[in-house]
Amino acid sequence: MNEASIGLNAPPDGYTDWLTGLKSRIHNAQQRASIAVNRELVMLYWQIGREILARQSDQGWGSKVIDRLAQDLRAAFPDIKGFSPRNLKYMRAFAEAWPDSEFVQQAAAQLPWGHNVVLLEKLPGPETRRWYITQAVKHSWSRNTLLLHIENCLLERSGKAVSNFESHLPKAQSDLARESLKDPYRFDFLSLGLDAKERDIENALIKHVTEFLLELGAGFAYVGRQVLLNVGGDEFFVDLLFYHLKLRCYVVIELKAGKFKPEHLGKLSFYLAAVDAELKHPQDGPTIGLLLCKGKNEVVAEYALRDNNRPIGVAEYQWVESLSAELQTSLPSIEQIERELAG
Structure with a gap:
């Protein structure tokens, strides 16, 4: 037959x-x-x-x-x-x-x-x-991912970034946004010197975007780097753009190779306003900013954020030793991301 x-x-x-x-x-x-x-x-x-x-x-x-x-x-x-x-x-x-x-x-x-x-x-x-x-x-962490987060003191770093989320986001979203940020971020997949430029750091992060997403934490989905924003005919480029599946909002990450300065927030605030106007969908929450810098004065960062009218967090980053080659990541599959967005 x-x-x-x-x-x-x-x-x-x-x-x-x-x-x-x-x-x-x-x-x-x-x-x-x-x-x-x-x-x-x-x-x-x-x-x-x-x-x-x-x-x-x-x-x-x-x-x-x-x-x-x-x-x-x-x-x-x-x-x-x-x-x-x-x-x-x-x-x-x-x-x-x-x-x-x-x-x-x-x-x-x-x-x-x-x-x-x-x-x-x-x-x-x-x-x-x-x-x-x-x-x-x-x-759904693998055992290696669990071990990595324990060794990298995830609990002690979670929710520690300086932010103004409480005054600019609804409480439920504010709490989740605060919990989603760390301080400091530990980049143990970069072989850069202490004098690395911002573009060098950005290139290294995207080259190792899987490990970068793992360090950012669950919920972050990579959108792009140097994302073009056309504002009134002028072109601007966002360093790194992500979408958070739980917060349901865009997250703009701005990199600074040196110590935090209050004037850094002006540029980031502009990017958040532009993303809200050009990319944000009606059902999305307000775009959130994360300024990653090599160091910061906590009091200066708190004062600078106090009167800023956009939801922004400020955190440091550190270089640490390389990741194990056997690391199994907990990144979501495409199907999981689609289910999250459809839920």
Whole structure:
């Protein structure tokens, strides 16, 4: 029987749409199954860890019981990995760190076991761990991305840029905008000297735009560099232009190779007004500005922003060591971006 005789070359009306929907449902079911399997595994590890703790505490079992348990479990389940003495000790530490089963089920179990091990190894206390758990689940960070953000002190830098958002944006948008900015920004993918010019920095950032987006944080989508704005017949060029998917607004980034000066805000304010007039759609929020400079006086920056009538943040940037070649980024796919914009 050939293909034509069974109709493979000419599907019936509506078949293509049905197939697309069916594939989407299968994919979603696979994702749900994977999440469910991970949650069950993490909860199992937590229960094992809790029972080890209880027996060592209540019945005086010594530390060597873990070595014996590892040997017996591997003998009983030779095809299942994860019962090494080291991993059993992680299970015990995991149960000790999170005594509340409800929190484990609702939050920690949403992350793969490897992520939870990183949190145990790298972070000292529950509040800091809770913050990184929330961010990792929210932004679907890979383990390497989680590790990078911990090592780069993301929590300590988030929301620290000087800004005037509170007086120029609605509260919900102001809070999100403030949380979306850091200070300082750490550029560990640039091989530039301390005397690098602004255009050199810009070129390096765009050459490594994937890493730059990762440092900017979730929600930023790259629009372009040296973006042309035609204002009354005169041409102006925005250094770097982004769109923030959560804030639903354009973000203009202006680079300064030296220390912050109040006069820098005049040019950036003009760019924000021009983007609002020339590029902004009616449903977009007000365009936000981010001035990145090599250094700043906090008080001077606060005074300069106080009477400025555009939403702007001022932050420093630093050079640090190069990123690991194995870094897995958490950048959204085109499909994810489209879903965000359609939501």
